[in-house]
Amino acid sequence: MGRNTRKRRTPLATKIVAGAAALAVGGGGLVWANFYASAHEEHSGHNRTRSAAAQVATIDCPDVGQEIRDVPDRARGEVDGELATMDSQITDAYQRLATTRRAQAGDAQFVQNAILGPLKDRRKAIIDRIQLEINRAGGKADDNLDDLAQCQGRPADQMQNGDGQNQGGNGQDGDGGNQDDNGNGAAGPFADDFVDINDVEPNSRDLENGFAANGDGGSTGSFTAICGVNENNLFNSDNLIVAPGVDNGAHHTHDYVGNQDNNAFSSDEDLANADTSCQNQGDKSTYYWPVLRLQDGTQEFDANDQGGGAEGNVGKILKASQAEIRFVGNRRSDVVAMPKFLRIITGDAKAFTNGVANANSSFSCTGFEDRQVTDKYVLCPEGSQVVRTSHFQSCWDGQNIDSTNHRDHVAFVQRDGGCPNGFQAIPQLQVRLVYDVPAPTVENGQVQNPYAVDGFPEQLHKPITDHNDFINVMDEDLMNKVVDCINRGEDCQ
Template structure:
């Protein structure tokens, strides 16, 4: 009888201990000081991130050294939805989280090449392309509008408005670039990086506006008065045949570290999208993500569909290949 009581007591202690451990571990990500869905280890003081040298100059005489900045606003229209035209076309709420957009003002799951071509745009130069990314939220405030509550899947909190968005195209460090085909689909980053086997597809870099030489794959804590930034660099080596592919990666690939495109691909303008936010010091933030990805900042990603006319794309290519600095 005594042995039975001791065994029962031990079992109760184990169960209570396991529950307490689970609660502590859960709190470190779900209810910890960094806010719902974020783990303390997801954050870093930007001043503790090592500075990195500036990007090396182009490597060869045939480099396309120009830049083109497209003024597409900062999503003043409040264009948000839970769709993903590139990954899940035709499926409403197929993203399972909310995306923010600049460029084409009608983009949603039901968009077609024809509807995109006929739409209005936020880009002053008339570029009807669509550029989008998962929203960033402050989790200490509840969301109040439809897009802040409809995403579900653990994505809660007030959507932080984009304070600035920069859409920029760059050339190749080793060669001239050729035009992107119209309606080319592109994707960067890894939306499932938290559960992936490695970081090979992690591309987004986070930073602070006052420290352009420091970047990280974690949420940055910025000094007061500085903006939180995230930069998405897209692949720029096209296979010359397809505007999309299974998995959305094999038709448009990244160059090697030296800037050379993989065999069988051709260099096209490299798209960079940078988004900045006003985040007061200490405010908890979380990126929209799939539930199992735990709002990890490494899961940041972005998509685009090129809807430039052939004339608009030719102007971009000429500017890059001639080494000029242009705005559209």
């Protein structure tokens, strides 16, 4: 079930956007300013109307990677590479959207003709290659994938997170929106992305999906992995799970704890032979998540790099003051061992445009953790810290360490605490990250010095896109200890 290191691939579109970004970089970061291009640039009523009609805040593309099924193993690497190129195309198109606002204000068809039309053609070419690669490897590609080539422009007044709640920012006016970047040089977050924790109702979020607690009838123990808070400063913008062998496959920077040889080009053998930051040296698992940044103008090490400032991820990287990594049991049954090199992603880095079906991580404050929100960043009172929480899928199909869309091989428990048919309970990974974050100031519909998770630029740094990743690289003895502790009802580390 191991994976081989593949030849380094830098998608063509990454090279294109890198060149375009270099032209736009100033003061250490790509300025994605005026995403709701000002309708006030034109003074006649006719032009103001055209500007409002043409106004597009971001690009919404179908997630091809979530729709592909049954890719033969020998085609998996090539398909992953093609999907990574598709992500880079969206980044490139978004960069063009963000830097052509005057042209858009003067031509209501500019976005369609100059951005979305060419993007559709490029995506169609990649989909054709994906279908060819699947068929060559003995699979049967879905002929309907072509329907996913077309992307849409999302207007400023229709900014939604997928569940009907308006997330369009603030400060909009009757001309279709006049929102700047709050002076932080990044596409979001905006004032409407924040909520005072005191305004969140206790227990208002349905926590059954991914957050079900242990029950008396099941496995009630726990195992805590102590792996630090990335004291070794291991950062990169790769994603070994989604885009193996592709440089900057994540388009945002990750924190890593545990395995110290984690990049896009690491094979399973590399992971097994690597050092680990975990106290228990039998745990070489990799635990990683997008960094949290304070958008305060700080020029970080990646201020001019892809994945960093060149893709709108700007400001000071905030390390967690605490990174609590815990495995717990199942409410209804014992758990079985995870297979080595099992990959799990929880949450969705594209949830703002994909919708909330896979959104899972949540924000809270210390002292208020009965109040959890997935679609807002929280404003904590003095003396309270920001908390990010992710509870992973804890049912496994019993066969695969990964799947084509990186989700189908694992599942959440059902409402009764049991696993779906054909799945068996494994230890549930729970990650709790605590941060000392200076509280942003929200006044008159503007937010100053906001914090935000890194993300794909077209996702506008929405909190709903927070996510967390895990590759199990525990040795057999340690995994057996984890399972025994949980099934015996003990608390171990």
